Amino acid sequence: QLQLQESGPGLVKPSETLSLTCTVSGGSISSSSYYWGWIRQPPGKGLEWIGSIYYSGSTYYNPSLKSRVTISVDTSKNQFSLKLSSVTAADTAVYYCARYIIAAANYYYYGMDVWGQGTTVTVSS
Amino acid sequence: EIVLTQSPGTLSLSPGERATLSCRASQSVSSSYLAWYQQKPGQAPRLLIYGASSRATGIPDRFSGSGSGTDFTLTISRLEPEDFAVYYCQQYGSSPSLTFGQGTRLEIK
Numbered sequence: 001q002l003q004l005q006e007s008g009p010g011l012v013k014p015s016e017t018l019s020l021t022c023t024v025s026g027g028s029i030s031s032s033s034y035y036w037g038w039i040r041q042p043p044g045k046g047l048e049w050i051g052s053i054y055y056s057g058s059t060y061y062n063p064s065l066k067s068r069v070t071i072s073v074d075t076s077k078n079q080f081s082l083k084l085s086s087v088t089a090a091d092t093a094v095y096y097c098a099r100y101i102i103a104a105a106n107y108y109y110y111g112m113d114v115w116g117q118g119t120t121v122t123v124s125s
Numbered sequence: 126e127i128v129l130t131q132s133p134g135t136l137s138l139s140p141g142e143r144a145t146l147s148c149r150a151s152q153s154v155s156s157s158y159l160a161w162y163q164q165k166p167g168q169a170p171r172l173l174i175y176g177a178s179s180r181a182t183g184i185p186d187r188f189s190g191s192g193s194g195t196d197f198t199l200t201i202s203r204l205e206p207e208d209f210a211v212y213y214c215q216q217y218g219s220s221p222s223l224t225f226g227q228g229t230r231l232e233i234k
Contacts, residue, residue: 037223046213046225046226046227046228047162047164047170047213047215047225047228048225049222049223049224049225052221052223060220060221060222062222063126063220063222096169096170098169100217100223102217106157107157108157108176109157109158109160109175109176109217110175110176111160111162111172111174111175111181111215112160112162112170112172112215113172113175113181113182115169115170115171116169117169118169
């Protein structure tokens with residue numbers, strides 16, 4: 001059974017870079033048709049997609065965050081990572097990693113079917 | 126960029142009643158790219174529906190999705206106590222990109 005686990009500092013200072021890692025267990029990050037994403041949820045608010053990556057290294061970012069976001073993959077460790085630079089209090093949120101499937105044959109989207117439990121990141125001095 | 130608008134913001138119903146949640150897109154969305162999620166407090170979202178109308182693995186058949194174009198609906202036929210939660214629609218779009226609606230809170234009346 002595929003499981004995802006986020007890890008990283010729970011407290012980041014303003015203007016610094018937030019760094020999180022998602023470890024994939026019970027399956028390979030290199031499977032075709034699987035994409036790996038980061039989603040965040042500020043306290044009491046809705047979900048916001050940050051960006052995604054394919055095992056080949058292709059990345060896709062939310063235009064509103066693109067200038068500050070870098071997502072990378074380490075297939076040898078079965079992990080993918082998020083870096084968000086120049087953080088402010090507005091970046092305080094629960095950060096989730098998730099898997100979604102897009103069928104190569106017909107480009108069908110099967111939804112985000114596996115999620116990590118989420119990790120809370122607070123931006124404060 | 127496609128914007129998803131969910132209504133109502135809050136829906137107050139009793140167990141056993143039928144719930145109808147709406148998701149309207151600012152531009153036409155392929156049904157293949159529309160999903161619904163349920164989120165309970167302190168938990169990660171759970172996939173309910175993909176492809177606008179296909180139930181995800183293990184989802185009870187009281188949950189159903191429908192719609193096309195710009196208007197999509199999530200229906201819960203007979204509410205169980207565990208169904209009271211926040212529901213989000215999501216679309217997978219060009220670029221590619223992913224967008225969530227702002228959510229509908231389903232609360233016990």
